[in-house]
Amino acid sequence: MIDVYLGLGSNLAEPSLQISRALEALAHLGQTTVLRCSSLYASRPMGPSDQPDYVNAVVHLQTLLTPVSLLAATQKIELQQGRVRKNEQWGPRTLDIDILLYGNEIINLPQLVVPHYGMKVREFVLYPLLEISPNLRLPDGENVTDVIKNCPLNGLCVLSCAPPF
Structure with a gap:
């Protein structure tokens, strides 16, 4: 099994519920086990500022799916939850x-x-x-605790505690 980290984000159609449904869908993927999820965070949108704030989380899972198969599965989940792909980068979703x-x-x-x-x-x-x-090392050898030192909060705040898994 390969350790994988996914970033989840939503700012439309009840974002916290969208994240919850995505977690449920990920938990039902074949050859995949969800290990843990972060708390839900509120963040300012990237790109156009005339859109709602986002709800974000990071999920740690283990999978036997190939990277491309996992991508296809996550894109299917996005589509099932109403994702419409547009040319606009960083738009609402x-x-x-x-x-x-x-x-x-x-x-x-x-x-x-x-x-x-x-x-x-x-x-x-x-x-x-x-x-x-907190002890995660990135593929380039950097520790996430070192990388985060150069990343300001930018208004990020915790909305709710991590869902249980």
């Missing part, structure tokens, strides 16, 4: 699931880049990640 880390692998495919290209500068990824895996 019902659900966004990003593969942040897939073991210690570095993946550069047209459809998938892992580690996620923005994870080291996004407070809504790093703080939830630190919460659930």
